[in-house]
Amino acid sequence: MDVIIIGGGIVGTLIARQLSKYSLKILLLERESDIAMGATKANSAIVHAGYDPIPNSNKAKTNVRGNKLYPELCSALKVPFKRNGALILAFNDEEAKVLEELKERGRKNGVMGLEIIKRDEILKREPNINPEVKMALYAPSSGITSPYLLAISALENAWENGIEVHLEEEVQGIIKRKRGYIVKTNKNSYLTRYIINAGGVYADEIMKMAGIDFPFEITPRKGEYYVLDKKMRNLVSSTIFPTPSPISKGVLVVPTVEGNILLGPNAKDVKDKEDKSTTWEGLKEVWEKATKLVPHISFSSVINTFAGIRAGSNYKDFLIKEFKSAEGILNFAGIDSPGLTSAPALAEIAEEWLKDKEKLIPKKNFKGERENPLYFRELSNEEREELIKKDPSWGHIICRCEHVSEKELRETIRHPLTPKILEALRKRLRIGTGRCHGAFCTPYVLKILSEELGKPINFFTLKGENSKILFGENKARWKYAKRS
Ligand SMILES: Cc1cc2nc3c(=O)[nH]c(=O)nc-3n(C[C@H](O)[C@H](O)[C@H](O)COP(=O)(O)OP(=O)(O)OC[C@H]3O[C@@H](n4cnc5c(N)ncnc54)[C@H](O)[C@@H]3O)c2cc1C
Numbered sequence: 001m002d003v004i005i006i007g008g009g010i011v012g013t014l015i016a017r018q019l020s021k022y023s024l025k026i027l028l029l030e031r032e033s034d035i036a037m038g039a040t041k042a043n044s045a046i047v048h049a050g051y052d053p054i055p056n057s058n059k060a061k062t063n064v065r066g067n068k069l070y071p072e073l074c075s076a077l078k079v080p081f082k083r084n085g086a087l088i089l090a091f092n093d094e095e096a097k098v099l100e101e102l103k104e105r106g107r108k109n110g111v112m113g114l115e116i117i118k119r120d121e122i123l124k125r126e127p128n129i130n131p132e133v134k135m136a137l138y139a140p141s142s143g144i145t146s147p148y149l150l151a152i153s154a155l156e157n158a159w160e161n162g163i164e165v166h167l168e169e170e171v172q173g174i175i176k177r178k179r180g181y182i183v184k185t186n187k188n189s190y191l192t193r194y195i196i197n198a199g200g201v202y203a204d205e206i207m208k209m210a211g212i213d214f215p216f217e218i219t220p221r222k223g224e225y226y227v228l229d230k231k232m233r234n235l236v237s238s239t240i241f242p243t244p245s246p247i248s249k250g251v252l253v254v255p256t257v258e259g260n261i262l263l264g265p266n267a268k269d270v271k272d273k274e275d276k277s278t279t280w281e282g283l284k285e286v287w288e289k290a291t292k293l294v295p296h297i298s299f300s301s302v303i304n305t306f307a308g309i310r311a312g313s314n315y316k317d318f319l320i321k322e323f324k325s326a327e328g329i330l331n332f333a334g335i336d337s338p339g340l341t342s343a344p345a346l347a348e349i350a351e352e353w354l355k356d357k358e359k360l361i362p363k364k365n366f367k368g369e370r371e372n373p374l375y376f377r378e379l380s381n382e383e384r385e386e387l388i389k390k391d392p393s394w395g396h397i398i399c400r401c402e403h404v405s406e407k408e409l410r411e412t413i414r415h416p417l418t419p420k421i422l423e424a425l426r427k428r429l430r431i432g433t434g435r436c437h438g439a440f441c442t443p444y445v446l447k448i449l450s451e452e453l454g455k456p457i458n459f460f461t462l463k464g465e466n467s468k469i470l471f472g473e474n475k476a477r478w479k480y481a482k483r484s
Helices: 012-019 058-077 093-109 119-126 147-160 201-209 280-293 338-358 380-389 406-414 424-430 442-453 474-484
Strands: 003-004 026-029 084-090 115-118 135-139 143-145 162-167 173-175 180-184 189-192 195-196 218-228 239-242 253-257 261-264 302-313 319-321 329-333 395-400
Touching: 003 012, 003 180, 003 189, 012 147, 012 338, 026 115, 026 147, 058 093, 058 143, 058 147, 058 338, 084 093, 084 119, 084 218, 093 115, 093 135, 115 119, 115 380, 119 135, 143 147, 147 162, 147 424, 173 201, 180 195, 195 338, 201 302, 201 329, 218 280, 239 280, 253 280, 261 280, 329 338, 395 406, 395 442, 406 424, 406 442, 424 442
Parallel strands: 003 026, 003 195, 026 162, 084 239, 195 329
Antiparallel strands: 084 135, 115 135, 173 180, 180 189, 218 261, 218 302, 239 253, 253 261, 319 329
16 A cells, blocks of 8 residues: 555545545545544534634644635535634623634634624624624634535545545554554554554554654543524524633534534543543533523424534644654644644645655546435425436435435445445435434335345444344334335
8 A cells, every 4th residue: 555544534534535636555444334433423513714723823724724625625525515604702891802812813813804793783693692792703704514424525536536445444553664564453454655644532542553652642522412403494594602711612503504503512521532422411511501692492492412522632733743753654633623624724734745755646537526416305396206207216205304215325325335334324315313313214224225235124233333223023113114
């Protein structure tokens, strides 16, 4: 191999796409059963404007650059992106002073269009905001996207351009050789000239595997969320922030590109890097803080809760570094917020790093654009009718909450990069993510997986090992699904 990328989050997948422009043998290794299973799956999905990071830090530089790259990137990969703007609210004079500081910091970071607006203007833009608000910093370049669709699309695009992807392959050892490294996984060993460490919360452990002696440690920081039903889609149109604290941007009210609203996240240091549990205390804190920004949110509109883990670290900035003791390994470590926003700029940094080492030869047949499959929910009635006439499985709606048809489901299952697990179908199609949470569609999804792959329904899992959904056949729903 020329390059091994460790980690299939937003950082690893965008780097894979960036490098797939060149004639290189690239392998991306991901320990989970799908890509985007770490922080990239569970975050606020905001493409931050860039007023928050300390000027000249890696975070500041890559945030502002990443934000600029988003529209073109999402358009090429056919991923939703919207510049919905952000309002950072101040409820007293002290907070109003912080807004002035943020505006100045934003100016230094090169963020365009920041302005401080007063109560009447805030309420004119967002009538559901707490009327006790005094001032707000308005950041028009703030946006929203779908982090996991972006990671999936970037990787599919990189794969179309020739890179290799191995899921369920965990890097367990890195051994230096004269020219390059041996990367040992739970399944295989590979000789590679270069390694890119994009291991998220495990990036510090990967550095240790490579023998890097540097006082760097990731301290996982959990953030919990509520998801509100799409009927609340008009609650706010901009992303609503409180005045930030030194460790967190605070609990937010965020519209998503799918039409839901997120409330969260809180920020709590945890010991376990896999602790994605939601807690009563955490969710209570989120509810209290979110309803201070936007009161009168009905609890009956909550359809889900989830938590994500930030890769906080003692370094306080993104650690982007090749160490002398481990030349040929570029580390992206401590990539907490705004890592999603910064990821396209981090991919550029990886490309420049490799260009300094090697004469990279561009592929003549590189395809930078990706075509999206057709999504039933996005089609007009006329378009739907046309498709149903050609293939009636377009008209068989499997997921009623998210309007997903049998045709889309079968085509997605057949894609070589789609893992045959429920979670992968949820991320790619939103199947089972609506109000009923898969109560209606899961038996049909299992039936179709079973037909497509010729395995019994109890073979399939939610997200790979130790997540079995069914252990055997049982009465009504499965039999009903079998009959229809
Ligand atoms: C609660 C929360 C809210 C956030 N909100 C925002 C936001 O609104 N905007 C924003 O810009 N950023 C936000 N972030 C930050 C952003 O989500 C992360 O910075 C970004 O997703 C990090 O991507 P990554 O690829 O570095 O890590 P990950 O997505 O965690 O990917 C790392 C991958 O490496 C794999 N891996 C690890 N070790 C190994 C190994 N040994 N072998 C093989 N594979 C391995 C993991 O399984 C994982 O899939 C938020 C983060 C959290 C948690």
